[in-house]
Amino acid sequence: MSRFHDLEVTDIRKTTRDAVVVTLRPVNGAADHFDFVQGQYLTFRRDFDGEELRRSYSICSGMDDGVLQVGIKRVEGGAFSAWVNDELQVGEVLQAMPPMGRFHVPLDAAARGHYLGFAAGSGITPVLSIIRTTLRREPHASFTLVYANKGVNTIMFREELEDLKNAYLGRFNVIHVLGTDAQEIDLFTGRLTQGKCAELFRTGWVDVASADTAFICGPEPMMLDIAAALRDAGMADDRIRFELFASVQPGRLKQPPRAARVEATGKGTEITITLDGATRKVSADEGQSLLDTALANDIDAPFACRAGVCSTCRCRVIEGEVEMAVNHALEDYEVEKGYVLSCQSRPLTDRVRIDYDQ
Amino acid sequence: MTDGMSISDYLAQGGRLTSPANVPPRYRAELLRMMATFVDSELAGAAGFADLINAAPGIEERIAAARIVLEKTVHAQRVLRQMGEFGADTARYYTHHPWTARDKPGADAAPGRSEHDMRLSVFNYPLQGWTDAVVMNLLMGRAVVVQLGELAQVSYQPLAETFRGILPVETRHAELALEGVERLLQTEGIEAVQAAVTLWWPRVAASFGMDASDKFARVKAMGLRHTPNADLRAAWERETTGILAALGLKAA
Numbered sequence: 336m337s338r339f340h341d342l343e344v345t346d347i348r349k350t351t352r353d354a355v356v357v358t359l360r361p362v363n364g365a366a367d368h369f370d371f372v373q374g375q376y377l378t379f380r381r382d383f384d385g386e387e388l389r390r391s392y393s394i395c396s397g398m399d400d401g402v403l404q405v406g407i408k409r410v411e412g413g414a415f416s417a418w419v420n421d422e423l424q425v426g427e428v429l430q431a432m433p434p435m436g437r438f439h440v441p442l443d444a445a446a447r448g449h450y451l452g453f454a455a456g457s458g459i460t461p462v463l464s465i466i467r468t469t470l471r472r473e474p475h476a477s478f479t480l481v482y483a484n485k486g487v488n489t490i491m492f493r494e495e496l497e498d499l500k501n502a503y504l505g506r507f508n509v510i511h512v513l514g515t516d517a518q519e520i521d522l523f524t525g526r527l528t529q530g531k532c533a534e535l536f537r538t539g540w541v542d543v544a545s546a547d548t549a550f551i552c553g554p555e556p557m558m559l560d561i562a563a564a565l566r567d568a569g570m571a572d573d574r575i576r577f578e579l580f581a582s583v584q585p586g587r588l589k590q591p592p593r594a595a596r597v598e599a600t601g602k603g604t605e606i607t608i609t610l611d612g613a614t615r616k617v618s619a620d621e622g623q624s625l626l627d628t629a630l631a632n633d634i635d636a637p638f639a640c641r642a643g644v645c646s647t648c649r650c651r652v653i654e655g656e657v658e659m660a661v662n663h664a665l666e667d668y669e670v671e672k673g674y675v676l677s678c679q680s681r682p683l684t685d686r687v688r689i690d691y692d693q
Numbered sequence: 694m695t696d697g698m699s700i701s702d703y704l705a706q707g708g709r710l711t712s713p714a715n716v717p718p719r720y721r722a723e724l725l726r727m728m729a730t731f732v733d734s735e736l737a738g739a740a741g742f743a744d745l746i747n748a749a750p751g752i753e754e755r756i757a758a759a760r761i762v763l764e765k766t767v768h769a770q771r772v773l774r775q776m777g778e779f780g781a782d783t784a785r786y787y788t789h790h791p792w793t794a795r796d797k798p799g800a801d802a803a804p805g806r807s808e809h810d811m812r813l814s815v816f817n818y819p820l821q822g823w824t825d826a827v828v829m830n831l832l833m834g835r836a837v838v839v840q841l842g843e844l845a846q847v848s849y850q851p852l853a854e855t856f857r858g859i860l861p862v863e864t865r866h867a868e869l870a871l872e873g874v875e876r877l878l879q880t881e882g883i884e885a886v887q888a889a890v891t892l893w894w895p896r897v898a899a900s901f902g903m904d905a906s907d908k909f910a911r912v913k914a915m916g917l918r919h920t921p922n923a924d925l926r927a928a929w930e931r932e933t934t935g936i937l938a939a940l941g942l943k944a945a
Contacts, residue, residue, distance in 0.1 A: 555700070
């Protein structure tokens with residue numbers, strides 16, 4: 336299980352009105368844990384009103400930049416991103432897990448690769464890390480970035496991208512596609528749809544035929560559109576790399592409704608089980624686990640190890656109380672939210688309601 | 694750029710998920726189940742074959758067997774690490790179960806899934822000697838190639854990449870088994886080999902799972918599966934029947 340480490344904030348800089356770049360330095364012995372590969376992300380945790388929130392943000396610095404930086408854009412209603420944008424101060428210490436993610440391909444200094452990047456909004460962060468690292472480590476590589484934003488003033492890292500163009504003349508090209516701001520070339524205005532991608536490919540602005548790999552990071556419909564256009568242009572599926580937008584992470588979970596505690600009377604337990612949208616009420620034999628009760632009633636509940644180590648059988652207790660005998664997989668914050676390992680949990684109350692869909 | 698699209702629509706249209714932070718609960722469960730099935734099968738397969746290394750009739754065969762055991766264990770570790778990213782305790786996962794345990798000879802009418810691990814049922818049958826093990830490795834090796842081809846398309850991108858990396862190595866294992874069978878045909882004769890083929894053929898065929906069902910429709914909608922079990926099994930039967938025919942052997 337990954338552990339959290341301390342990172343001190345050494346710099347906070349606004350890159351647009353509602354996005355910041357946060358520079359971090361591992362402290363308290365964490366230095367060894369934060370070597371990263373381009374395109375990876377960090378998962379942070381912080382307590383908000385007694386509830387732990389976890390959010391992942393992509394690293395935007397390159398492997399050779401000598402710093403660890405993440406870009407964080409304010410998400411509407413997002414507690415963590417609002418806090419970072421409004422309140423976080425230099426000198427504070429954040430907690431994060433070591434870098435994770437596989438949004439990268441191996442680099443080879445001798446290669447003459449051509450890479451494509453497609454990003455929308457804050458989807459630029461991992462792509463920027465990839466661009467910085469690739470152009471530096473593959474002296475013969477070239478990179479074409481198609482970057483979609485609403486307007487000029489919402490472009491994250493606009494200056495950094497210009498600097499990269501100047502530093503790597505002829506090897507880095509960026510096409511800004513702007514939703515509302517008019518541009519000299521009509522093709523660069525509007526939404527980045529499958530049709531627009533096809534036009535960019537057909538007119539030669541983006542050369543798909545010579546590209547080795549395409550990196551896409553943005554909202555789901557846009558990623559599907561771009562991937563479809565790339566496939567139509569002949570790119571193989573395994574050369575198209577997706578990274579889901581950070582904002583798609585599940586929102587803040589509501590506290591489960593706490594029913595009045597009903598002590599078990601020993602008359603057998605009624606368990607209500609929701610799985611794949613269907614809900615059934617079944618009775619449990621004494622001492623039977625939630626999982627075994629479900630399976631005994633032909634409910635196809637998920638499980639694998641039955642030993643409390645793999646977490647396949649995780650479900651959420653909505654009503655009643657259960658006792659979990661062994662837990663080697665769920666973390667405290669999950670348990671606090673009512674998650675249990677159903678293979679290890681037995682009812683303590685006469686009525687228990689569990690949900691595998693949450 | 695704030696188009697609302699549900700994760701289920703995104704997946705149904707071929708979208709990819711990329712981190713434990715953005716998988717929905719049911720997707721998470723089915724993905725973990727899929728990973729556990731692979732890990733348990735590799736660990737059980739390697740554990741069973743490990744005992745047979747000492748039965749290898751020559752140094753080539755011994756090296757091949759040891760290599761297969763090593764590499765299958767490495768493959769299990771790679772996928773287990775990804776389970777760890779979802780919270781699984783990887784050290785305990787390895788020690789929670791005796792991977793060498795198999796059914797007793799003779800008690801093998803139709804073993805189902807064991808209570809405590811997710812290995813494919815074919816890995817519950819005991820291996821009885823070198824010929825048995827090599828023939829099983831050829832038939833199951835070809836099945837693994839077909840099954841991994843399917844798994845490599847899984848919508849969880851990090852796992853798809855891992856499976857794509859594993860596929861050529863597993864393909865090589867099937868080739869090593871083929872070389873082993875060719876040698877056995879010279880040393881043991883066709884009847885002994887054919888008997889093992891007849892024994893293992895239906896067991897390996899069963900490893901493709903049931904032909905049903907709404908379950909497949911559900912995992913397909915999540916992009917976790919693409920081709921029905923029956924089609925995968927048919928592909929294996931076609932291909933492997935051809936390989937056997939070239940050796941003068943018959944599929945059961």
